[in-house]
Amino acid sequence: MKKIVTIQDVSCVGKCSLTVALPIISAMGIETAIIPTAVLSTHTMFNGFTFRDLTSDITSICEHWKKEKFQFDAIYTGYLGSFEQLDLMKALIKDFGGKNTLTIVDPCMADNGKLYPGFTQEFAFAMKDLCSKADVILPNMTEASFMLGIPYKANGYDLQYIKDLLKQLANTGSKKVVLKGIEFSEVQSEVGDVRGRIGIVAYDKESDTFSWYFHEKMNQCFHGTGDIFASVFTGAMVRGKNFKESYSLAANFVVESIKATLSHDDHNIYGVDFETAIPYLISNM
Numbered sequence: 001m002k003k004i005v006t007i008q009d010v011s012c013v014g015k016c017s018l019t020v021a022l023p024i025i026s027a028m029g030i031e032t033a034i035i036p037t038a039v040l041s042t043h044t045m046f047n048g049f050t051f052r053d054l055t056s057d058i059t060s061i062c063e064h065w066k067k068e069k070f071q072f073d074a075i076y077t078g079y080l081g082s083f084e085q086l087d088l089m090k091a092l093i094k095d096f097g098g099k100n101t102l103t104i105v106d107p108c109m110a111d112n113g114k115l116y117p118g119f120t121q122e123f124a125f126a127m128k129d130l131c132s133k134a135d136v137i138l139p140n141m142t143e144a145s146f147m148l149g150i151p152y153k154a155n156g157y158d159l160q161y162i163k164d165l166l167k168q169l170a171n172t173g174s175k176k177v178v179l180k181g182i183e184f185s186e187v188q189s190e191v192g193d194v195r196g197r198i199g200i201v202a203y204d205k206e207s208d209t210f211s212w213y214f215h216e217k218m219n220q221c222f223h224g225t226g227d228i229f230a231s232v233f234t235g236a237m238v239r240g241k242n243f244k245e246s247y248s249l250a251a252n253f254v255v256e257s258i259k260a261t262l263s264h265d266d267h268n269i270y271g272v273d274f275e276t277a278i279p280y281l282i283s284n285m
């Protein structure tokens, strides 16, 4: 059985990070080891959340695992709350990474032009350094802009602008970059007419090739969809799907999850009802 370790927080309410990664990766038929980095009463979009930092547990968990000689098919890091945790992830990648282990870093820290509460520009640069150790990174447009220290453009860019961003991100070290949340307001000759749609443009440094996938845009934004995307992407790669199949499946599953959410009268905005979309995921594996 394939085995992934994912390292991110537990937000007790507000489906995101480990509470989505664990069920989704498990549903994909992959053993899921976890390292919780913090326990929060809710994710940080709620007011008054509690926060218990678990940084000091990470080293002792890794020391034990090293003695047990555990190995993983993939390491997937998500939301990380401090500079120290970024350094610990570099050590973890050194200790448990290698040619048979795919390392995926989701630089989860910002969206819609803004950093999440508690993050700074310095943290974004430090996250870029962690990204340099990864095989694949999964930034959205906001995270990419913060990591490169350039202004965020919500619209009006063209494919060349996106290709430059991807190359700059790949130049920092990671082998593949999946850039999410791209919308072209004009027809792009290579991509075609994707106006009104949203999608991904990806870059594979080894083959020096770009690829993309555009899909329908859901008009409502929900929390935790980036974590759902990263979980499906990681699972699909480990289960042997190719790069483009993996990010396309991840995007499709996010769309299915949002549709499921909107079909539930009692839905809330702080997480999507990915649970009812899991049969879609399994039948598309």
Ligand code: PXL
Binding pocket: 009, 011, 016, 017, 040, 042, 043, 044, 045, 079, 108, 116, 223, 224, 225, 226, 227
């Ligand atoms: O979904 C990303 C995420 C993960 N974990 C925590 C968060 C967020 C986004 O805000 O607050 C604690």
